[in-house]
Amino acid sequence: MRIMGATIKDVARVCNVSIATVSKYLNGGNVREENRINIERAIKELDYRVNNFARGLKINRSMMVGIVVDSITNMFYTSIISIIEDCLHTKGYSSIICETRRQEEIRNEKLDFLLNKGVDGIIILTTNITKEQLEHYINRGVSIVVIDCVVNEADCDFVTTDNISGAYQATEMFILKGHTKIAIITGEDKEFSAAERLKGYRRALDDYDIPVCDHLIFRDSYDLEGGYKSFKKLVENKGCTAVLISNYYMAVGAVIAVNEENINIPGDISIICFDDLELSKVFKPKLTSVSQSTAEIGNEAVKLLLSRIDGSNSGCRIVRVPAKIIVNNSIKKMY
Amino acid sequence: MRIMGATIKDVARVCNVSIATVSKYLNGGNVREENRINIERAIKELDYRVNNFARGLKINRSMMVGIVVDSITNMFYTSIISIIEDCLHTKGYSSIICETRRQEEIRNEKLDFLLNKGVDGIIILTTNITKEQLEHYINRGVSIVVIDCVVNEADCDFVTTDNISGAYQATEMFILKGHTKIAIITGEDKEFSAAERLKGYRRALDDYDIPVCDHLIFRDSYDLEGGYKSFKKLVENKGCTAVLISNYYMAVGAVIAVNEENINIPGDISIICFDDLELSKVFKPKLTSVSQSTAEIGNEAVKLLLSRIDGSNSGCRIVRVPAKIIVNNSIKKMY
DNA sequence: TTGAAAGCGCTAACAC
DNA sequence: GTGTTAGCGCTTTCAA
Numbered sequence: 001m002r003i004m005g006a007t008i009k010d011v012a013r014v015c016n017v018s019i020a021t022v023s024k025y026l027n028g029g030n031v032r033e034e035n036r037i038n039i040e041r042a043i044k045e046l047d048y049r050v051n052n053f054a055r056g057l058k059i060n061r062s063m064m065v066g067i068v069v070d071s072i073t074n075m076f077y078t079s080i081i082s083i084i085e086d087c088l089h090t091k092g093y094s095s096i097i098c099e100t101r102r103q104e105e106i107r108n109e110k111l112d113f114l115l116n117k118g119v120d121g122i123i124i125l126t127t128n129i130t131k132e133q134l135e136h137y138i139n140r141g142v143s144i145v146v147i148d149c150v151v152n153e154a155d156c157d158f159v160t161t162d163n164i165s166g167a168y169q170a171t172e173m174f175i176l177k178g179h180t181k182i183a184i185i186t187g188e189d190k191e192f193s194a195a196e197r198l199k200g201y202r203r204a205l206d207d208y209d210i211p212v213c214d215h216l217i218f219r220d221s222y223d224l225e226g227g228y229k230s231f232k233k234l235v236e237n238k239g240c241t242a243v244l245i246s247n248y249y250m251a252v253g254a255v256i257a258v259n260e261e262n263i264n265i266p267g268d269i270s271i272i273c274f275d276d277l278e279l280s281k282v283f284k285p286k287l288t289s290v291s292q293s294t295a296e297i298g299n300e301a302v303k304l305l306l307s308r309i310d311g312s313n314s315g316c317r318i319v320r321v322p323a324k325i326i327v328n329n330s331i332k333k334m335y
Numbered sequence: 336m337r338i339m340g341a342t343i344k345d346v347a348r349v350c351n352v353s354i355a356t357v358s359k360y361l362n363g364g365n366v367r368e369e370n371r372i373n374i375e376r377a378i379k380e381l382d383y384r385v386n387n388f389a390r391g392l393k394i395n396r397s398m399m400v401g402i403v404v405d406s407i408t409n410m411f412y413t414s415i416i417s418i419i420e421d422c423l424h425t426k427g428y429s430s431i432i433c434e435t436r437r438q439e440e441i442r443n444e445k446l447d448f449l450l451n452k453g454v455d456g457i458i459i460l461t462t463n464i465t466k467e468q469l470e471h472y473i474n475r476g477v478s479i480v481v482i483d484c485v486v487n488e489a490d491c492d493f494v495t496t497d498n499i500s501g502a503y504q505a506t507e508m509f510i511l512k513g514h515t516k517i518a519i520i521t522g523e524d525k526e527f528s529a530a531e532r533l534k535g536y537r538r539a540l541d542d543y544d545i546p547v548c549d550h551l552i553f554r555d556s557y558d559l560e561g562g563y564k565s566f567k568k569l570v571e572n573k574g575c576t577a578v579l580i581s582n583y584y585m586a587v588g589a590v591i592a593v594n595e596e597n598i599n600i601p602g603d604i605s606i607i608c609f610d611d612l613e614l615s616k617v618f619k620p621k622l623t624s625v626s627q628s629t630a631e632i633g634n635e636a637v638k639l640l641l642s643r644i645d646g647s648n649s650g651c652r653i654v655r656v657p658a659k660i661i662v663n664n665s666i667k668k669m670y
Numbered sequence: 671t672t673g674a675a676a677g678c679g680c681t682a683a684c685a686c
Numbered sequence: 687g688t689g690t691t692a693g694c695g696c697t698t699t700c701a702a
Contacts, residue, residue, distance in 0.1 A: 005475075007679055018689045023681060032687065052451050053391035054679035057694050060388075072417050072432075078408045085407075085434055094448055097407075097432040099420055113429055116387050140340070252613055259619040278587055279617060284594040342695055353673040358697055367671065389695035392678050 167200025227253025502535025562588025
């Protein structure tokens with residue numbers, strides 16, 4: 001059982017003032033200089049801390065934000081969460097991080113839990129959520145911002161990388177280096193960014209009058225496993241000279257396959273992958289990658305959420321953070 | 336502002352019973368069958384949820400556990416956290432994850448925050464914490480379990496890998512393959528596991544009558560940067576045929592150096608690193624590694640914490656989880 | 671088995 | 687600027 005510390009009453013008694021005065025001091029109101037000094041001293045001496053349960057009960061606000069993430073071992077997400085935490089902290093908010101393991105029931109459980117804890121807002125990091133699920137929680141009066149996917153017509157905000165442009169730039173880079181047989185490894189349509197990146201890839205080929213071939217589009221689960229299997233298939237096909245890998249963990253899987261098959265990069269095949277995390281630095285040659293700005297994504301998400309909590313905003317805002325190519329040595333010149 | 340849902344009063348009114356009866360039902364007490372059915376229906380209809388602030392205020396217990404971690408992008412830690420979360424969940428507890436970015440002030444802030452939130456216990460994942468810091472919080476009445484380091488004479492529990500044995504086994508493996516000039520790249524003494532692993536390395540050399548050479552012991556910051564710099568130095572020295580790298584992120588840094596220097600593994604130098612995370616699978620050849628059981632560590636930590644919260648335990652318990660070698664292809668036979 | 675009532679620690683409206 | 691007080695939603699004691 002937790003030890004119960006001093007209460008506002010104790011502070012008031014020691015200072016010979018009413019609890020209202022102490023409360024006012026605590027909440028930034030004006031008190032006489034003399035009282036201020038006394039109160040501050042008493043707080044220190046008694047090691048007084050406000051009881052969050054009592055305060056929360058009274059004001060029905062917690063200054064807490066929930067963060068709900070598909071997987072807590074996903075470095076792209078944890079990089080963003082680290083930014084979010086820091087950013088919230090400077091605004092006086094703290095955060096509760098929950099993992100869903102990509103299971104909808106668990107996600108709902110965690111969202112319920114957060115609402116019960118009285119969080120003022122929730123940031124969800126996922127590639128895959130439905131309008132219905134969002135609305136269920138929005139209707140319960142909590143502000144929500146979603147990172148890494150967009151759902152139309154929901155009363156919340158969204159932050160994602162400009163996936164289409166990122167994939168477009170990558171594909172274009174292959175084309176400009178003389179590639180025409182360009183493959184893509186990506187996730188299924190239900191994964192928001194997977195679908196968008198495929199769109200960018202298609203659009204670039206279109207713009208350069210290169211036919212889009214179905215047999216160069218490899219789709220599988222949006223993870224290491226899927227990347228591994230897709231790359232193995234791609235190698236069997238022998239139909240391409242370059243491949244865009246549309247997510248970090250798929251790239252990890254692909255690299256495992258590259259090693260097993262003794263493939264030379266970029267001699268045998270050129271690669272661009274999404275996210276310049278560890279892999280792109282550790283692999284030899286260093287991988288050219290599409291970099292998403294985790295800092296910008298995190299900051300934007302917090303900005304949107306807080307303006308929503310303030311009540312100064314509603315409706316559906318969508319922020320697209322630009323992607324940029326980090327050039328390394330995994331692309332062969334074909335001319 | 337959050338929408339306020341139905342309260343226990345509403346449920347009582349709808350059911351024509353007192354709030355005491357509803358409360359009893361809520362907390363697993365006995366109520367008449369008829370009332371039970373009514374209450375359950377009313378709860379569903381009103382979408383009633385207990386207010387955690389009110390309950391917490393009353394019982395001064397939250398069924399929440401705080402998790403305080405050096406870095407939330409550290410995959411070794413997040414793997415453990417994922418297990419902990421799951422395990423706590425099955426016991427009816429939920430968790431609040433906080434990141435410290437390895438800064439002591441931030442850690443204290445987060446610990447204060449967690450205490451203010453009324454958590455029933457705290458799990459700290461770190462390589463580096465002082466007895467004083469621990470005691471400060473233990474004295475405030477919260478149960479603490481520390482993962483990844485051990486501090487003597489503190490009234491809390493500790494879970495770590497058997498680092499000494501892990502490093503011993505790795506060093507021994509080098510020796511048995513005919514290596515005698517074996518280096519180690521590790522962190523400074525303040526990092527608990529760094530110091531222990533160095534101890535294991537020394538002990539193995541001792542046991543096989545191989546002299547321990549100071550110029551083969553490379554110590555730097557316990558991260559990517561430190562691994563990178565250490566490996567560069569090691570290469571300049573040209574004094575060894577094998578190296579044990581004592582932490583995952585140091586290994587990532589070392590591999591970046593390996594690539595830059597065009598070093599052949601294991602032709603030029605043999606490597607064993609700690610943790611069989613992504614790197615050891617993605618690098619070619621696959622790296623032989625010392626595997627720590629994140630599952631066992633997480634489960635043990637939760638078990639210890641809950642038994643402490645129950646009050647059924649106190650004192651200082653230390654659990655050592657065995658390490659095991661995952662054999663791959665980064666070691667050259669020297670005979 | 672049930673209900674009335676006290677009170678957890680705090681905030682805020684109101685009177686001074 | 688300060689104090690009095692009601693009441694947030696809940697648990698729990700005590701009496702019925």
